[in-house]
């Protein structure tokens with residue numbers, strides 16, 4: 001049976017994630033897809049080659065390393081890590 005929150009827990013504000021997320025600014029992305037090669041666990045490309053970025057918190061070290069590599073390599077500075 002799933003555990004339910006106590007009344008005290010339910011009143012606690014939702015804390016922001018302790019983990020960053022990878023964010024794409026599609027307005028400046030050129031769609032070449034370097035990011036998908038550097039962060040294959042986080043980025044896939046659509047049928048036009050534009051990235052689709054996972055919005056999940058980057059909980060694993062390997063995910064953060066992939067995201068950081070993609071952010072550094074992005075020629076349009078279209079990727080960011082949101083704390």
Ligand code: SF4
Pocket residue numbers: 024028029030031032033034035036050051073074075076077078079
């Ligand atoms: S590397 Fe940057 S500009 Fe290129 S597809 Fe990815 S987000 Fe877009």
